Amino acid sequence: MAPYHARALPHDAVSAVDIARWAALEAQALEPNAYASPHFILPALRHLDPGSPAQIVFIEQEGAAGTAAPQPAAVFALRRQRGNKVLPLPHTEVYQSMHSFCGAPLLAQGHGVQAWQRLFAHLRSSSPWSFALVIRNLEQGGEVHRALQRACDAAGYRLHDSAPRQRAMLLPEDTGPEALKRNLRKQHAEVERCKRRVAEGGELGWHIHRDAIEPRVVEDFLRLEHAGWKGEEGSSLRAHPAEEAFFQEMVRGFASEGRALFTELRLAGQTIASTSNLVSGSTGFAFKVGWDPAYRKNGIGILNEAELVRNAPQVIADLQAFDSGAEPASFIEKLWPGRRSLITSIVLFNRPAHWALQAVQWARDRAQRRQAGAPSDAPEAQAKAG
Template sequence: MPGAGTGDTEQAAPGRSVSQMVTGAILSSDDIGDAEVRAWSALADRALEPNPFVRPEFVLSNAKASGEAAALLVVREGSHWLALLPVGVGKRWRRTPLPCLIPWLPELAYSATPLIDRDAPGPAIAGLLDLLAAERWSAALVLHPFDPTGPVGAALTTNLGLRSIAPYVYADFERAAIRRRPENTYLSESLSSAGRKKLRSRKRALGRELGGDLVVVDRSTEPAAWDAFLAMEHAGWKGEQGTALASDSRDAAFFRIMCGGMAAGGRLQLLALEGAGRTVAMQCNLVDGSSLYAFKVAYDEAFARFSPGALLEVEAIELFHDGLGQVELLDSCADPDNALVNRIWPDRRRLQTLVIPTGAPGARLIRPAMGVEVAVRRVIRARRAARAA
């Protein structure tokens, strides 16, 4: 595989109690065994910034279901893993005619923050950058979406500066989020009193329609509920557009395997909004460390006039504040332009598409190539806006 032939890089690990060297390599997810998976899981559990989308339960579920291996940037100290990031290896990225290490599974993985050992962040990030410096085929690593304000972002920025490496910020955007407050004031901050009253009215009306009070139930440990979510999502507009998970048998298989793995570790939340035995909306959330990611949502379109999806969003926020005390951040995983989520969720999380040049000969062309790509993107957007006007 291009990009996997960089060979191991080595460095000393200052301040570490063990004497082994820190090494870096690009591995294939197909080639790792049980011992490596255990080391990966242990790293995910002690990550400086936990990320469910790069845990083995997520990455290996997709590899198994799709039959397509992920390339893994790995930094190790003996059998002890210090850093990991799954990537794709592409001959180009978007309209940039240069080979790149590209975002892995961008349609499903809503965070590209690498796993960094919180006990050795310096050697971990240095090891990743050494891997990139040794790369001779891919001209850049593309991180998308990446939080530049978190602890990993801060450490990466510092280490890039020490090496005089200037990454290219291809995009800088925000998506809806919620940060914990001492009091449950989230909805009063985001919605007017009239808006909150309308949601309460719709909740009562939906209960009457169903013939029973609405309740929220966590069905994360029920395989039948995983299938129910797939069916509900596929029955709606996502199914019509072919973007539902069940539109592709491989994606559906991934979802089932992933749910099993995440549920076994207590990292899955599958909320169902129910009334009189009927489920009208579902939300699949991934919990890791102090963050919760709203991975996927679905609702029964037969009840669309009651806004069941919005009602479940409100109930999920209540559950976050009252029942998930360890969680400090809710990430909506929504498109930045999602009007419904932006209206209900009061905070925003800053994210970037960050392009980091490697040691490959083509890396010197990355910045001008990205500049052209951004300019072309602006022209296309302007023309679309003009046609829509």
């Protein structure tokens, strides 16, 4: 087997050829992830984290006899951390922006274990100060996680996984008119009543845009996402010029490959609810939602999402799953009954990293016991009990 090597570049030095190979890898990745796409990572670093010392590391396998161009076995976006609440020692993180909801790096099928191993070797030689590698929002038991486990076992590194949390997913078996009734149960009738009430104001239509995304579609989304409490609290994309610039550039990149997806609820020719979504491989990724606060009582955001479930067999039949990007207890959990478990994985390179992580866990457990009103044991007592 041809050897693997690591090639690290500042994010602003990645060439057009590199981006094309990165995008080609994304299309065939072991585990799809739109948030690891060059169309997401590079705009995020330019606009959301300017000045970040992030690097893009290409793990490449040489062509036969050195005659063919090296092919990427993986692409990692990495950022150094001096220490944070995850681990209070210097470490390296797989980069995620403030708007990233999944953390799996892109690995080529058949190269996952080797790519992780080569990354470990690269970090140990180029960043000897780095005590660990942190990957947040990784699917527990997914292809990337399993490759990581095997690579850690082979390298002799301890892998720590956090407690999992659940994320709502839309799967093909949970789509269509009958599935929508089943998902919503007693609330289905109320959703239909709200739909009829909104339609009293004019012709009500639902639309999906996947190929060419018109500027009007993007503008309507940004306007609605900024409306209401998000705009008032300053948490919308439009409230921050850098975030809007990121979104515009990111959407253009995905749309250039037919991988941006917007849904709209339009009343009398005006958009009153909109969602922005991304596609990577055979998986969709929900990004942001917006709706006109004048129709809040009628739940038009839910109506828009319900129409996607109803029409999915026709409009997204090519997708095997749709990740909601939602936090637990979100309204989307009833509409999208599928689940995936997400964890934070930490590759501990040495004993100090292991001890530091144990200290963090002990402090967190102690704080939880105090909050619950239970007595906390001293570290010495825990050690004796162990």
